Amino acid sequence: MARSITEPTPQDFSAVELRGDASVRRRQVIARTGRGVLFFSLVLGLVALLTLFLNVFDKLGGYAVYAFKIDPLTITPSRPLEELSREELLALIEKHVPEDAKALIPEEYGAPLEELSNEDLVNILYNDTPSPETLTAKPLEALTREELIEVLQRNVTGTRFEQLQAERPLEQRTREELIELVEVEVLQRSVVWQWTLFESIFNRDAILAEIASRYPGSDYEFKWWLTPRFIASDQTTRPETTGLRPALLGSLLVVILSILFAVPIGVAAGIYLEEFAGKSRLGAIIQTNIYNLAGVPSIIYGMLGLAVFARALRDFTTGAAFGVPNPPPNGRTIITASLTMALLILPLIIVNTQEAIRAVPQALRDAALAVGATKWETVWHHVLPVAAPGILTGTILATARALGETAPLIVVGAAAYVTMDPQGIFSSYTVLPIQIYTWTKLPEQIFTRVASAAVVVLLVTVLAINLTAIILRNRLRKQI
Amino acid sequence: MAEVRFSVPKQSSAGGADNAVPSVKMLLEDVSVFYGTFRALAGVNMPVYEHHITAIIGPSGCGKSTLIRTLNRMNDTVDGARVEGRVLLDGEDIYAPDVDPAIVRRRVGMVFQKPNPFPKSIFENVAFGIWLYNKRISRSELSDRVEIALKRAALWDEVKDKLKQLGTSLSGGQQQRLCIARAIAVEPEVLLMDEPASALDPISTMKIEELMLDLKRDYTIVIVTHNMQQAARVSDYTAMMMMRPDRAGELIEFDRTEIIFTNPKDKRTADYVSGRFG
Numbered sequence: 152m153a154r155s156i157t158e159p160t161p162q163d164f165s166a167v168e169l170r171g172d173a174s175v176r177r178r179q180v181i182a183r184t185g186r187g188v189l190f191f192s193l194v195l196g197l198v199a200l201l202t203l204f205l206n207v208f209d210k211l212g213g214y215a216v217y218a219f220k221i222d223p224l225t226i227t228p229s230r231p232l233e234e235l236s237r238e239e240l241l242a243l244i245e246k247h248v249p250e251d252a253k254a255l256i257p258e259e260y261g262a263p264l265e266e267l268s269n270e271d272l273v274n275i276l277y278n279d280t281p282s283p284e285t286l287t288a289k290p291l292e293a294l295t296r297e298e299l300i301e302v303l304q305r306n307v308t309g310t311r312f313e314q315l316q317a318e319r320p321l322e323q324r325t326r327e328e329l330i331e332l333v334e335v336e337v338l339q340r341s342v343v344w345q346w347t348l349f350e351s352i353f354n355r356d357a358i359l360a361e362i363a364s365r366y367p368g369s370d371y372e373f374k375w376w377l378t379p380r381f382i383a384s385d386q387t388t389r390p391e392t393t394g395l396r397p398a399l400l401g402s403l404l405v406v407i408l409s410i411l412f413a414v415p416i417g418v419a420a421g422i423y424l425e426e427f428a429g430k431s432r433l434g435a436i437i438q439t440n441i442y443n444l445a446g447v448p449s450i451i452y453g454m455l456g457l458a459v460f461a462r463a464l465r466d467f468t469t470g471a472a473f474g475v476p477n478p479p480p481n482g483r484t485i486i487t488a489s490l491t492m493a494l495l496i497l498p499l500i501i502v503n504t505q506e507a508i509r510a511v512p513q514a515l516r517d518a519a520l521a522v523g524a525t526k527w528e529t530v531w532h533h534v535l536p537v538a539a540p541g542i543l544t545g546t547i548l549a550t551a552r553a554l555g556e557t558a559p560l561i562v563v564g565a566a567a568y569v570t571m572d573p574q575g576i577f578s579s580y581t582v583l584p585i586q587i588y589t590w591t592k593l594p595e596q597i598f599t600r601v602a603s604a605a606v607v608v609l610l611v612t613v614l615a616i617n618l619t620a621i622i623l624r625n626r627l628r629k630q631i
Numbered sequence: 632m633a634e635v636r637f638s639v640p641k642q643s644s645a646g647g648a649d650n651a652v653p654s655v656k657m658l659l660e661d662v663s664v665f666y667g668t669f670r671a672l673a674g675v676n677m678p679v680y681e682h683h684i685t686a687i688i689g690p691s692g693c694g695k696s697t698l699i700r701t702l703n704r705m706n707d708t709v710d711g712a713r714v715e716g717r718v719l720l721d722g723e724d725i726y727a728p729d730v731d732p733a734i735v736r737r738r739v740g741m742v743f744q745k746p747n748p749f750p751k752s753i754f755e756n757v758a759f760g761i762w763l764y765n766k767r768i769s770r771s772e773l774s775d776r777v778e779i780a781l782k783r784a785a786l787w788d789e790v791k792d793k794l795k796q797l798g799t800s801l802s803g804g805q806q807q808r809l810c811i812a813r814a815i816a817v818e819p820e821v822l823l824m825d826e827p828a829s830a831l832d833p834i835s836t837m838k839i840e841e842l843m844l845d846l847k848r849d850y851t852i853v854i855v856t857h858n859m860q861q862a863a864r865v866s867d868y869t870a871m872m873m874m875r876p877d878r879a880g881e882l883i884e885f886d887r888t889e890i891i892f893t894n895p896k897d898k899r900t901a902d903y904v905s906g907r908f909g
């Protein structure tokens with residue numbers, strides 16, 4: 152078809168000038184809509200993140216009502232009733248014997264109260280009060296520091312007492328701290344009910360009223376779960392006393408070891424693939440496989456670790472081959488976990504190293520080669536220093552990944568209940584995410600609060616690691 | 632010397648005292664270059680004369696960079712690149728199987744179109760090549776050689792107080808002279824320059840041209856340029872390249888520069904150098 156082409160006249164242009172015609176306006180609508188969708192996605196992501204944080208922090212603290220397994224008055228110093236004076240006995244009867252029982256006294260003992268002997272008064276107290284032996288006991292709050300320490304010494308086991316002394320000598324603790332210690336250690340204080348953080352902040356009066364009506368006379372306070380004591384203590388079976396230290400140290404060891412295994416190998420493999428392997432069919436196949444490995448579900452690494460490290464190489468991973476006594480069963484050791492985790496992050500580190508190296512401009516390699524450097528010298532002196540920030544960032548991010556990864560360690564056998572610090576690389580262990588998982592599974596509801604405290608520790612650590620990576624990357628990138 | 636299968640003006644018709652044919656430093660014999668299956672260069676025969684400046688000119692994409700990178704085996708770094716024919720350096724084929732490309736590049740240095748200093752100090756930029764082949768060199772001797780190279784590259788006065796600064800912090804023109812200093816610091820025999828002044832302002836360009844004229848006493852220089860005045864100003868010999876219909880580049884004329892610019896044999900050369908090229 153022949154088309155006639157006419158030169159546009161000035162009028163043709165003026166129509167679309169500045170404001171544009173319908174087609175231009177349609178483009179503007181599309182642009183605005185597109186921008187709106189992008190912005191909405193961002194907001195959605197931020198809301199999700201915020202919800203996550205609020206949800207975790209909501210469980211961190213709040214008003215808690217306590218109950219004691221043991222009556223405080225049974226353990227504080229008291230005087231035998233027989234030693235009391237007549238006035239003291241009468242006062243106790245007045246205070247503790249119910250009115251109806253009092254009314255029956257003259258009939259039962261054949262004389263009004265005032266005329267009875269001391270012996271009879273003591274008998275009345277024994278018969279008509281619910282816990283006669285605690286009548287003269289001092290309340291906990293009335294004890295001196297020395298008395299508190301003595302109560303502790305009498306009522307906890309010797310080893311526990313030494314442990315407490317080691318954490319901080321009792322003599323250096325305040326009275327309040329000692330009272331708290333007695334409540335937790337001796338009276339087996341437990342939380343019967345705890346409100347969430349936001350309830351406690353925004354609904355304070357209602358909560359206090361409810362405590363007064365539903366738990367009259369109970370001890371209550373605003374209780375935080377994330378305390379230095381929690382982070383530094385061994386694990387126990389009670390939420391009040393349990394701690395995060397074994398899991399923290401376990402995580403630390405596993406992560407450090409897996410990085411030590413994976414980084415040298417991964418970086419070396421990445422450099423080789425990117426700089427020396429050249430383009431071949433085999434290289435392409437290997438490359439594809441590494442990308443795939445980086446995306447393999449982590450549980451599969453757990454299966455692999457179980458088969459290889461925990462089973463086939465058990466003698467080595469438990470240290471039995473090196474004569475380590477009492478190896479944990481089934482190869483459930485730190486070293487097994489570290490090797491499994493190293494396998495998991497290896498492809499990440501390889502791929503990341505490759506990307507960092509690929510980002511180094513070819514011009515830099517040309518520059519070094521052109522003055523007569525060999526390939527090795529070029530890579531070593533010029534490519535690697537420039538790629539180092541990227542490699543380092545990737546390594547740090549892999550650390551964060553290893554820290555949070557749970558599934559493979561469940562398979563290779565992180566123990567659920569480890570009360571003590573890991574004793575070297577052949578020791579059984581637990582790690583943060585598994586500890587959290589275990590706590591959330593326990594029937595005792597209040598353990599979810601403990602788990603939340605651990606979640607915050609894990610979350611903050613991971614975020615701090617990622618932040619370090621970002622800062623480091625920006626700083627080092629600026630230097631180049 | 633190997634058999635010469637190209638037509639170079641043995642005795643130029645232009646006449647003159649300096650007409651004696653200089654010795655051949657490098658020689659391309661029927662050189663073809665392939666990128667994968669694409670033939671970028673077809674059967675180039677050409678000499679590079681010692682202590683002279685040879686300019687390579689021609690339209691974009693005709694294979695000038697490919698040709699100059701063939702002279703020091705820089706094309707080795709390109710995946711799938713392949714060279715046929717022979718490239719002789721002092722009569723020896725640099726593509727022979729037992730030749731170490733690092734040694735070739737040592738003897739045939741290169742300056743690239745875009746300045747590419749190392750992201751290291753000015754001193755280290757120049758010192759790296761020297762140190763590579765003399766790792767026991769004393770600090771003072773190294774400093775001396777760095778200074779000499781920077782002086783020859785006409786950069787010394789501008790950087791002598793800030794040798795510790797990053798090479799990348801210099802201006803574009805200074806960076807390019809730093810790259811020249813880096814290249815001559817290792818004392819190559821041949822210096823290849825692929826459009827060394829294309830990113831520079833006229834003053835920097837002039838400095839670099841003066842530099843080339845100064846350097847040709849000691850070095851053999853090959854330069855690729857799109858700037859006809861530059862080729863005419865600095866070069867002694869000019870190679871004119873063109874793309875064939877199959878997009879392979881070929882050498883259509885090689886002669887003394889004044890002949891290429893005043894009395895070329897090929898009509899296409901005449902059109903190109905006079906700016907009538909379509």
Ligand SMILES: Nc1ncnc2c1ncn2[C@@H]1O[C@H](COP(=O)(O)OP(=O)(O)OP(=O)(O)O)[C@@H](O)[C@H]1O
Binds near residue numbers: 666669694697
């Ligand atoms: N690395 C490469 N891989 C594949 N083809 C390439 C490569 N480098 C160059 N070529 C091709 O070879 C031909 C010649 O390229 P070359 O860079 O040598 O041209 P040039 O003459 O230097 O051009 P310009 O003047 O624009 O720099 C072009 O067709 C180009 O597409």
Ligand SMILES: [Mg+2]
Binds near residue numbers: 696
């Ligand atoms: Mg080019």
